[in-house]
Amino acid sequence: MNPETMNPEALNPKAVNREAVNPGVVNPGAVESEAVNPELAAAGVHFWQGSFVDDEEAARRLAELPELAARTLAEPLPTELVLSACRHLADALGAPDGPVRARLLGVLTDGGTDPEEAAATLSEIADAISRPALERKLRRELGGLHPERLTRPDARETTFEAWAPVGLLVHIAPGNAAAVAPLSVIEGLLTGNLNVLKTSSGDTLLAQHLLAELAGADPTGTLARRIVVLRFSSARTAWLRLLCASADAVAVWGGEDAVRSVAELVPAGCRLIEWGHRISFAYLTRDAWSDGATLDALAADVCRFEQQACSSPQVVYLDTEDHAEVFAFAERFAAHLAATSAELPRPELEPAEHAEITTTELVARLEEHLGLTRVIAAEDGSWRVLADTRPALAASPLNRSVWVKPLPRTAVMTVLRPMRRYLQTAAIGGSRADVARLSQAVLAAGALRVTPVGGMLDSYHGEPHDGVYALQRYSRRVSVRADEAFTTTACLDDLAAPAVVPAAPSGPLLDKAGVQEQLRTLEPAHAHLYFRSGGSTGAPALSVFTNADYDTQMRAAADGLLAAGFDPARDRAANLFYCGGMYGSFISFFSILERLNATQLPIAAGPDHAATAEALVTHGADAVFGMPSYLWQLFHAEGAALRAYGGIRKVFYGGEHFTAEQRRVLTQEFGVEVIRSAAYGSTDLGPLGYQCTHAEGSVHHVLTDLHTLEILDPQADRPAPAGQPGRLVFTSRTRAGQRLERYQIGDLGRSVEGVCPCGSHTPRIELLGRYGDVVRVGTYFLNVRRFIAVAEERLGYRGELQLILDAGDGRERVTVRLDERYAPDPAAAAAAFPAAIAELASAVDEDLLDFTVETAGSGAFERTATSGKLRTVIDRRQLTV
Known part of the structure; x- marks a missing residue:
């Protein structure tokens, strides 16, 4: 495992578990924020609650962080505000020629990011914060779209539960994964927290500007009050201490040393959320390692993202104890890796990466003389297969370098369990029964996810990350137990204040x-x-x-x-x-x-x-x-x-x-x-x-x-x-x-x-x-509900009533149909309706329509075939024209 390499899955949503939803119609005005005005942004590299500030102002505000947290967290943050703002921003990022996308592309490329990579990063973020993906994430991780509301998990009991924010949530982001930082903050917003993000001093200003755009998409200003982004070196320990001292939870990315240094600053009772390095492997049965298509798929997993993702395979295990089979497989797999690698361009290596690969390969070649290893590598150094007869899990130097080792299924627990803290993905190749049995074995040993070979870097919306749901780690489960006075109360929040409803x-x-x-x-x-x-x-x-x-x-x-x-x-x-x-x-x-x-x-x-x-x-x-x-x-x-x-x-x-x-x-x-x-x-x-x-x-x-x-x-x-x-x-x-x-x-x-x-x-x-309750007959408007009221009030009628409209001979005809079980004498009813409804009387007096009352059994009343609803108005005039 390379302790310095944060698996930067900004280009792979799985690694940071940042899933979300489909965009809607963009409202360009909604994402235009004063906070992202270039002149304002020039004021500093820190984004603090809607404004860009310089170091001096950020230091002053940091000293007041506890008071800020108490003031901000007293105001609830409806999840609907976050979903709505994210949808607007996702739409803006998805508009190819839109001003928001252009601005953020400029932020990335000005910071040294390759234009193609910058575009891919923004597209990944847009997909991650689309409303359908965020809704699925909320449903899966927190059980619904309004997790912050105190509702009854069991309607038979007057106990209310909700997911509440942990409070002040500090995010200490990695320096080589552009999308991780802003997406973690969005998860913090979905859970209602006040979010303070620390980015590396060498990072671009993407997080600041992206979150400023998000804040600008909320006209209420509530989101802006929940976002602080600071850009400084971890060597600035005074600022780090101020952040951690006030935090209720700290989410940190990095290796053991990075996590340990932050843990020393976290006060007692503060939740430390580690997103550390992980290692993944493939496991092949004899049938699978003999299949050429499986080896092609495995080679693709090795080459994608240069193995920089936590879910990339660093080791290929074979279900065997035979060292000869390991070496023979390495030779066969090398041909497949060479063919796949030739189709994919390979970026230039950093000097440190090149040195690590060289050292690892040199040691392996020296151990060949002991019969322990065999190295098959490309002449140009673009890939290498390192066969090793020892089954112990080992990190590869990445960049298309993969170990091949023996591991009979009977030894899976013995070999892998000691490394359980670091295991992430296992790709299993074999029969259906093999996949079932081996999945149980590797999960018991500590692996967190199992995939098909060739799908290690794929993910699905809502997938757990490193064995947990991020939103739950950023939340607290709270409850209120009430008495029978609350039997008809479904949500306690409705008794406190009106819900926030987007316009x-x-x-x-x-x-x-x-x-x-x-x-x-x-x-x-x-x-x-x-x-x-x-x-x-x-x-x-x-x-x-x-x-x-x-x-x-x-x-x-x-x-x-x-x-x-x-x-x-x-x-x-x-x-x-x-x-x-x-x-x-x-x-x-x-x-x-x-x-x-x-x-x-x-x-x-x-x-x-x-x-x-x-x-x-x-x-x-x-x-x-x-x-x-x-x-x-x-x-x-x-x-x-x-x-x-x-x-x-x-x-x-x-x-x-x-x-x-x-x-x-x-x-x-x-x-x-x-x-x-x-x-x-x-x-x-x-x-x-x-x-x-x-x-x-x-x-x-x-x-x-x-x-x-x-x-x-x-x-x-x-x-x-x-x-x-x-x-x-x-x-x-x-x-x-x-x-x-x-x-x-x-x-x-x-x-x-x-x-x-x-x-x-x-x-x-x-x-x-309904509109249909009011009909125009003989130039007058008649409301069927008025007929129902008259029948009830003047005639003591308690049955159903239908109003029937016909074209008639020369003039229109209105018939009131009453249930014969409850109807008075039709003549008395025919007199009562015009006496109470002036429009009807005028139409009759002016010879504009004929009016009659009929009584019938309940079976004569016309109803809709599907729902059984009574048709209160039957307009036959169009049928007789």
Whole structure:
């Protein structure tokens, strides 16, 4: 192992475990920061909370670091701010001719970096901080996209847990891996820390300028207050002491000597996070070492990155004790290494590197006389294979130099375990059974990852680094245990302050047709789960989600259900939503209840009401979930059985609303105690809002963890006045593939001001129906909800109501259809509606339309085939034109 070589995997994300997500639409203005103005940058080489400063100013501020930490860490850092800023910066880095990329390329090349290497470094960083990669990293390492929020890991208990920052996190970065330093700081930001980065005095200013650009992408200034970058030599021990004395954790890269020198400065109780040197090897069975393709792949692993990566092979072990086989393999492998090396340009070696290679090769050649070794090397010195009969693990001098040694599988533990602190990657070549058995052996000996031969330097987003997750090492797991007063509280943070919600993007509004058009170009990687809408407002539309999208949404909806009063520790839920035909209600609520660890009966809506009622009674269901129209039919078709049971205490509905009279019947006649919306949502966007125990009517809290909401004027694309009705326009922030930005879903609503009586600061809206609830007939606008209210208030009607529009002979016709079980005399109803609805009366008086009332059985009411929703407005005029 070369103790001076930090495996610089700036060009290989695996080595530093810096994974992240796919960029979105760049907002150039968002990444233009005053902090990166060249004139300001000229003020110094240190970046301190948004400003470039010189040595004198940095020294003054260092003395005040403890006070700065206390002040800064008192302010929470929402993960959403970091994700949003990283997405903007990733987009800017990905723009080939963009000003941000040009500036940072200049910083690297001015510092002596090869232009091609500089471009590759920025591309790697852009990929690492893209939103999809960071989201995957957060899910894998910290369990979700908002790890800083105190939520209930088990919904049956009122215990809240979160990942909290360690506090002041000092990063002591290596001097030969350009991407490591800024990416480590971004990991520190994802975990909410105040980050102080020390870079080498010989480094370029990439970390300073890149992090300045990141800070500039956050208009709130919160990120800037969490970033300090200092550039100085480790010989400046006074500054190092000041950094470490105030630190809650120190992350250090380097060999044992470097780590030891930092450890001496770290105070008691400070977490020391070591990212030290590692060594990797390949292990081949007889079948594998006889295969030419395997040897070609191994040669490629040796040549990539000149073995500078921790995951590069330095030793090739053979499953044999026969020294002759080792020497014979070395001869064969040398031919493959020579061919591969000839295809790849080799950089000039530094004098120290050349000297180490020469020394290692000379010693090996001297030991040939003892029968211990054999050296096969290129005449021009571009590569070498060092065969050695002794199995002990040994570091190679790198730069296309590799040892070949015998190691029978029975001796794996004996030989490798003493080096367990240094082992990283093992590439195993052999049969499927060999790979399984040998993986167990090398992992038990201390290796941290196993790969195929030829894939040692490859990685995947979310992969652990050196056997740990970086985000967990930069965090603390904290908990709050509460009493039953918090049974309906899903997130403790919502009781403290409003969540930080990024502003909606600018740009055109998106409609349903635009959403469907997006699906034509959606990549298969973003299309795991397909749903169709119920078709209550038109032809069924397709919606596509990734499995991760779906999981995030179901967890958010589950939190909302807790707020609505569902108690997973006590309630027994019957899922009576419709199922089949790719319709998502039943499946979604199955998932929601599953994530709440609730007891559920997945019955689904069906025509056999007697069988459903029997299941409810037999299995003791006390909470039912379903469409109001279906539940209303069920309660009346099986009224006698359900009244006798008397066990249904809670009704959670979706897709429609219960009228006040229907609520009264359920409460007084069936003993229902809670009637509440299970969720407000749409098939396209998923869950959008939830009701709490203090919600009345159609008031819902907005799921701000998922969406940004705008309420626009009904007639113009400008914000509606506070508290006034407007169009609901949502931007979903947690969807991969589909970009549902400024999507107007066809609903009307208004904001509800003030803090909710439930104590949550989450914003609220009152739903006011859909655009389709208002129809133009005979030059007048009629709202079906007004008809429902009149039927309830003036006629005492408690059934369903449909408004039917026909072209008629010469003039249009409006028919109100009522359920014959609850309807008054049609003549009395026909008189009541015009008397209460002035627009209807005027249209009739002016002979613009005919108005009638009809009564019918519940089977005559038209419903959507998929969801079972009642079609409140049936417009037949277009069909008869």
